[in-house]
Structure formats: C-alpha cells, structure tokens
Amino acid sequence: MNLRNPLANAxxxxxxxxxxxxxxxxxxxxxxxxxxxxxxxxxxxxxxGASHAAASxxxxxxxxxxxxxxxxxxxxxxGKLGLQVVIEDYVHNRAVEVxxxxxxxxxxxxxxxxxxxxxxxxxxxx
Amino acid sequence: xxxxxxxxxxxxxxxxxxxxxxxxxxxxxxxxxxxxxTIVVVAWLLALASGPEAYDAMIGVLSSPLALVLLAAWTFAxxxxxxxxxxxxxxxxxxxxxxxxxxxxGWAVVTLAVVLTAVIWGVAL
Numbered sequence: 193m194n195l196r197n198p199l200a201n202a203x204x205x206x207x208x209x210x211x212x213x214x215x216x217x218x219x220x221x222x223x224x225x226x227x228x229x230x231x232x233x234x235x236x237x238x239x240x241g242a243s244h245a246a247a248s249x250x251x252x253x254x255x256x257x258x259x260x261x262x263x264x265x266x267x268x269x270x271g272k273l274g275l276q277v278v279i280e281d282y283v284h285n286r287a288v289e290v291x292x293x294x295x296x297x298x299x300x301x302x303x304x305x306x307x308x309x310x311x312x313x314x315x316x317x318x
Numbered sequence: 319x320x321x322x323x324x325x326x327x328x329x330x331x332x333x334x335x336x337x338x339x340x341x342x343x344x345x346x347x348x349x350x351x352x353x354x355x356t357i358v359v360v361a362w363l364l365a366l367a368s369g370p371e372a373y374d375a376m377i378g379v380l381s382s383p384l385a386l387v388l389l390a391a392w393t394f395a396x397x398x399x400x401x402x403x404x405x406x407x408x409x410x411x412x413x414x415x416x417x418x419x420x421x422x423x424g425w426a427v428v429t430l431a432v433v434l435t436a437v438i439w440g441v442a443l
Contacts (some may be wrong), residue, residue, distance in 0.1 A: 196440050215434065220401050233438060240442045246369040251366065264359065271353040278346060307360045310367035 214273060221270040226265040235259075248314050257315035264307040272300040345402050348395040355392040374390045393438055398431040 200212065219269040235256070239247050251260060275296045333339070359381075365376035379385060405423050409415050414423050 219407065222407060226400065226404060233396075237438060244366070244373040247367055247373070260363075264356075264363070267352075267355045267356055271349070271356055273352060274346075274349045278350065291395065303360045307363050310360075310363040315369045317396065 214276075216222055218270065218273045221266050221273070224262075224266050225270055226260065228266055231259055232263050238242050251311065252314045252317060254315065260311050263303050264311070268300050268304045268307075272296055338420055341402060341424050341427065345399060345406070347400075348399040350414075351392065351395040352399055355396070358392075389437070390439060394431060394435045397434045398427065401427040401430050401434075 212219055235250075241251060242250065250256060276293060279292045279296065283292055330339075360382070362376055365372040378391065405414070405427055407424070414420060
C-alpha cells in the first residue's frame with residue numbers, strides 16, 4: 193500500500209528520499225501495537241508463575257502463537273524505526289552513525305528470526 | 319567545512335524543564351529502554367523453546383530482586399510509551415494541540431501509567 197501523494201511519487205524526492213514512508217510505517221506499527229501490547233500484558237499476567245509445561249502449552253495454541261509472532265515482529269520493527277531516528281538525531285559522527293544503524297538492523301533481524309523460530313517450534317510441538 | 323562544532327538548538331541546559339519537554343524526551347528514553355526489554359522477551363521465548371531446565375534457569379534470573387526492579391521499570395516504560403504514543407497519535411490527527419490539551423493529556427498519561435503499572439503488578443504478584 194502506498195499512501196504517498198501521487199505528485200511526491202512522480203518527483204520521487206522528499207527531504208531524505210523516503211521520510212514519509214518511514215513516518216507512516218511508524219504510525220501503522222504504533223496503532224497495531226496499541227492492541228497487541230494490551231494482549232501481551234494480559235498474556236504475561238496470566239502466565240506469571242506458570243510451569244514450563246503450562247507456559248509452553250499456552251503459547252502453543254494457534255491464536256496465542258499467531259498473536260505472539262505478530263507482537264514480537266511488530267515491536268521489533270517499531271523499535272528499529274525508533275532507534276534509527278534516535279541515532280540519526282544524536283550521533284553526529286557519520287562513521288559511528290552508519291555502524292550503529294547497521295548493528296540495529298542486524299540485531300532487529302536476528303531478534304525477530306530467533307523469536308519467530310522459538311514460537312513456531314512450540315506451536316508445532318517439537 | 320567543519321561541521322562537528324556547529325551550534326545546536328535548543329540549548330536545553332539553559333531551559334527550565336517543562337512537563338511537555340520532559341514527557342517528549344521521556345518518550346524517546348522509554349522507547350530505547352523498551353528495545354532492551356524486547357531482548358529479554360526474545361531470551362525468554364528462546365528459554366521456553368529450549369526446555370524445562372533452560373526455562374527454570376531463566377525464571378530464576380528473572381526472579382532476582384534486581385531483575386524484579388528492572389521488570390517493574392520495564393512495565394512502567396511500556397505503559398508510559400503506550401499511553402504517550404496514543405497522545406502522539408491524537409496530535410498527528412490534529413487534536414489536543416493547544417496548551418491546555420497538551421498539559422491535561424500529559425498529566426493524564428503520567429497518572430494512568432503509574433496506575434496501570436501498579437494494577438499489573440498487583441494482579442501479577
């Protein structure tokens with residue numbers, strides 16, 4: 193889905209090339225996270241003190257596994273967008289900035305992969 | 319051209335802190351804190367998927383007094399960022415942008431974040 197103004201698309205140059213897309217992505221993930229975070233708080237509170245068997249059985253249920261994956265992927269994506277802006281704003285050494293951006297991207301990708309694999313492993317009962 | 323020593327605005331060290339500016343930077347700080355919380359959530363998921371021994375070890379670490387304090391701070395950061403994020407979405411829609419709206423919603427966010435954190439830990443413990 194592309195929500196940019198058609199003229200902006202035709203010109204294809206905003207302030208930084210893709211600032212509007214970043215802005216929209218941050219808001220969309222934020223709105224999604226309002227609901228997902230409410231679910232996670234409910235989930236964590238009901239899972240506190242549970243044994244390994246009970247906790248993994250709970251997360252293995254299809255709806256919980258799906259919500260869990262949606263939550264962790266959306267939070268990591270939203271967090272990556274936020275950290276990106278913080279680094280852009282406060283790190284004025286170009287080399288350090290690029291290095292940090294790279295670290296954030298790799299960490300986000302690795303974290304999302306690990307979390308999704310962990311949840312799928314539980315969901316498929318391995 | 320030397321670009322490292324250019325004067326930057328605003329000069330926050332000579333500004334008196336206000337609710338609006340403090341909540342604004344708190345939104346960023348809580349967002350950074352939440353990324354570290356996400357690392358813990360991923361570690362918890364990995365422990366859960368690794369089996370009972372790994373999970374019990376993880377729960378042991380998370381039950382230490384220091385971890386409980388950090389988890390409480392994480393809960394507050396999460397509630398604050400969630401509520402203040404909703405405040406930002408209202409602003410994006412053009413609402414609450416006057417002084418009264420900004421201050422009233424600011425205090426509401428702080429109060430609700432404290433209340434929700436207390437309620438969550440009250441239910442969880």
